[in-house]
Amino acid sequence: MIAVISFLLVVCFSCVCMADEAATFASVEDRTFVAGLDATQQKYVMMTPQGWMIDQPVSLLIAFHGHGSDRWQFVKQDRDECRATRDVAAAHGMLLVSPDYRATTSWMGPGAEADVLQIICTLKKHIQIERVILCGGSMGGTAALTFTALHPEMVDGVVSLNGTANLVDYARFEDAIAASFGGTRQQVPEEYRNRSAEFFAQCFTMPLAATTGGRDDVVPADSVLRLLDRVREHNSKVLSIHHADGGHSTNYADTKRALEFVISASEMPNQQPQNGKLSCP
Numbered sequence: 001m002i003a004v005i006s007f008l009l010v011v012c013f014s015c016v017c018m019a020d021e022a023a024t025f026a027s028v029e030d031r032t033f034v035a036g037l038d039a040t041q042q043k044y045v046m047m048t049p050q051g052w053m054i055d056q057p058v059s060l061l062i063a064f065h066g067h068g069s070d071r072w073q074f075v076k077q078d079r080d081e082c083r084a085t086r087d088v089a090a091a092h093g094m095l096l097v098s099p100d101y102r103a104t105t106s107w108m109g110p111g112a113e114a115d116v117l118q119i120i121c122t123l124k125k126h127i128q129i130e131r132v133i134l135c136g137g138s139m140g141g142t143a144a145l146t147f148t149a150l151h152p153e154m155v156d157g158v159v160s161l162n163g164t165a166n167l168v169d170y171a172r173f174e175d176a177i178a179a180s181f182g183g184t185r186q187q188v189p190e191e192y193r194n195r196s197a198e199f200f201a202q203c204f205t206m207p208l209a210a211t212t213g214g215r216d217d218v219v220p221a222d223s224v225l226r227l228l229d230r231v232r233e234h235n236s237k238v239l240s241i242h243h244a245d246g247g248h249s250t251n252y253a254d255t256k257r258a259l260e261f262v263i264s265a266s267e268m269p270n271q272q273p274q275n276g277k278l279s280c281p
Contacts, residue, residue, distance in 0.1 A: 025048060048095060060132045062119075064101060064136030081161050088260060109182070142165075166199075170223075201230035206266065
């Protein structure tokens with residue numbers, strides 16, 4: 001118990017109850033940690049469910065913010081994707097974690113990947129984490145798919161809201177993605193391919209849900225729809241919510257439906273691939 005208390009004191013930059021932003025959660029903690037990758041200070045927010053005690057098992061929902069936002073997007077914003085994520089996490093008694101994952105323009109580059117791994121592993125050392133489910137919108141939806149493709153053994157379910165599964169062909173935000181990935185697609189082509197979930201459909205053995213819009217010109221839907229088709233070849237736990245006339249957003253009902261599907265499906269036994277990728281020590 002002393003070790004647990006010390007852990008909380010070290011990583012908790014500030015720990016406050018925010019009734020206005022998260023009335024259904026017991027607390028909202030803004031945490032700072034030293035990144036193992038480069039010794040920089042990085043941050044994430046953790047929202048704890050009502051009635052939960054630290055010695056009790058709990059499931060973890062990690063929400064990745066969109067381009068231009070930060071760790072507070074899923075904590076404070078009233079947009080449908082964020083509100084539904086908070087409501088579902090609270091209803092299921094889940095820990096809700098929202099990381100900066102390096103930058104407002106992260107796109108899940110190597111630094112962000114290392115930070116998310118560190119967050120998951122650190123939490124698992126001190127908390128009985130039952131399941132890890134990833135979600136996010138736009139850039140965050142992309143990040144959820146990318147991290148899962150890189151580390152499927154760490155993920156029990158994934159929800160992508162208006163994300164892309166192919167960064168090789170994606171033509172928006174090129175400067176931000178190049179800064180995150182360490183170069184352009186011409187300079188580091190393997191980095192772009194390795195972070196494109198479409199090329200690693202076999203890794204998605206866990207429940208997967210995605211929302212897409214046929215008129216989304218910010219993050220076009222085609223690559224995610226192709227990914228879902230390929231995943232269905234070996235995984236029946238797949239939900240696609242596609243609106244042919246939809247744009248670059250997901251409404252409350254669809255966000256809730258996607259999350260509820262993955263949470264319910266992830267309660268069933270599942271065999272993860274043994275691919276030799278990193279796991280927690």
